[in-house]
Amino acid sequence: MRRVVRKFSRRVPEWRPRVVPVKLEEASEAQLEALSVTPSDTKVSDYVLTLAHDVESLRVRSPLFNAIMYDKGGMSRSEREIGAIGASMVNRCIYCAAVHAARHAQLENSTEIIDRLSLHGRAAALPNRDRAILDFAVALSEAPPKAGPEQMHALREAGLEEAEILDLILSTALFAWANRLMHVLGDPVRSDGGDA
Amino acid sequence: MDSYRDATDGTERAGGMSANETMLATVGIGDAGPAAEMVALRSNIFEMTAKAERAVLRPKETGRWSHPLRAALAARIANLNGVGDLAVRYAAEAGDFVGLANPASDGTAEGLGPVLAFMDKVAVNTRNVVAPGVSTLQDAGIADADIVRLSELNAFLAYQISVVTGLRLMTRCKP
Numbered sequence: 001m002r003r004v005v006r007k008f009s010r011r012v013p014e015w016r017p018r019v020v021p022v023k024l025e026e027a028s029e030a031q032l033e034a035l036s037v038t039p040s041d042t043k044v045s046d047y048v049l050t051l052a053h054d055v056e057s058l059r060v061r062s063p064l065f066n067a068i069m070y071d072k073g074g075m076s077r078s079e080r081e082i083g084a085i086g087a088s089m090v091n092r093c094i095y096c097a098a099v100h101a102a103r104h105a106q107l108e109n110s111t112e113i114i115d116r117l118s119l120h121g122r123a124a125a126l127p128n129r130d131r132a133i134l135d136f137a138v139a140l141s142e143a144p145p146k147a148g149p150e151q152m153h154a155l156r157e158a159g160l161e162e163a164e165i166l167d168l169i170l171s172t173a174l175f176a177w178a179n180r181l182m183h184v185l186g187d188p189v190r191s192d193g194g195d196a
Numbered sequence: 197m198d199s200y201r202d203a204t205d206g207t208e209r210a211g212g213m214s215a216n217e218t219m220l221a222t223v224g225i226g227d228a229g230p231a232a233e234m235v236a237l238r239s240n241i242f243e244m245t246a247k248a249e250r251a252v253l254r255p256k257e258t259g260r261w262s263h264p265l266r267a268a269l270a271a272r273i274a275n276l277n278g279v280g281d282l283a284v285r286y287a288a289e290a291g292d293f294v295g296l297a298n299p300a301s302d303g304t305a306e307g308l309g310p311v312l313a314f315m316d317k318v319a320v321n322t323r324n325v326v327a328p329g330v331s332t333l334q335d336a337g338i339a340d341a342d343i344v345r346l347s348e349l350n351a352f353l354a355y356q357i358s359v360v361t362g363l364r365l366m367t368r369c370k371p
């Protein structure tokens with residue numbers, strides 16, 4: 001039996017939609033194009049098939065996601081992941097948090113920061129720079145946003161350049177978006193029944 | 197006036213990209229100055245954001261949610277987040293639905309009670325959205341595709357509000 005996962009970790013769960021995803025065999029031409037389905041590659045996740053219900057949004061969101069998280073310059077990829085994790089902790093999007101925690105660990109070749117966050121949440125002891133980044137991401141992700149001059153000052157004190165701060169705003173904001181799809185339209189589940 | 201070709205549909209549109217970009221206009225970032233130089237570092241992202249805004253606010257395929265209703269919902273979400281100037285921009289496009297931009301209205305008169313309850317919760321209480329939030333809409337006869345459309349609109353607004361807030365902080369709290 002698959003159970004809903006409620007605890008933050010870097011073990012990526014499965015995602016079970018709360019709505020019926022588009023069936024690939026019934027997809028329109030526009031949906032197939034947005035899904036990037038080709039005769040040799042027909043593997044599409046339930047999440048993407050769910051978003052295919054709104055094909056105009058799906059088409060523009062994927063390139064925007066990739067640009068914000070992966071474009072060269074500015075903030076490092078692993079620090080952008082902290083922005084994603086901060087937003088996902090606030091919105092309790094377990095699936096997004098796990099995916100981006102795993103990615104942070106992979107990019108850093110270390111699970112230390114993520115394990116501390118899993119164990120202690122926002123109160124985890126972090127290096128100064130990561131602390132300022134996480135605090136800003138968390139404050140910006142509250143609704144209404146709580147980020148103010150104090151958090152902005154802390155980022156600059158921690159040595160972040162303006163281009164890096166811009167990337168942090170964008171990566172955190174992107175997960176205000178992603179969390180509201182992933183966490184709202186489905187559940188993170190695991191078939192081994194564990195609640196971790 | 198400048199014009200540009202919209203890469204999503206190839207049509208020629210009036211106005212420079214920045215003039216058409218709600219987020220930058222709301223923050224007051226124009227075509228020149230230090231803030232403009234800063235966002236120019238990621239101009240591709242701001243251009244794609246403008247396309248995303250059109251996809252959720254003014255899509256060709258609207259499903260159950262007309263353009264004016266989408267604008268009203270966007271204004272409502274901006275108001276719930278205390279970003280009044282963004283709300284004013286969207287409310288101007290809300291037509292007969294403009295009353296819904298006020299978070300005090302519950303949408304009952306328009307037959308949109310469950311929709312507004314869902315949208316409000318997703319906007320400002322995301323962490324507590326659980327499965328019944330979606331099934332309530334399904335029980336109210338709203339198709340899954342229209343639930344996804346509502347979620348995309350809500351999610352985009354959350355992104356836009358975060359970017360507006362962050363850019364404002366950057367420009368007001370100068371290094």
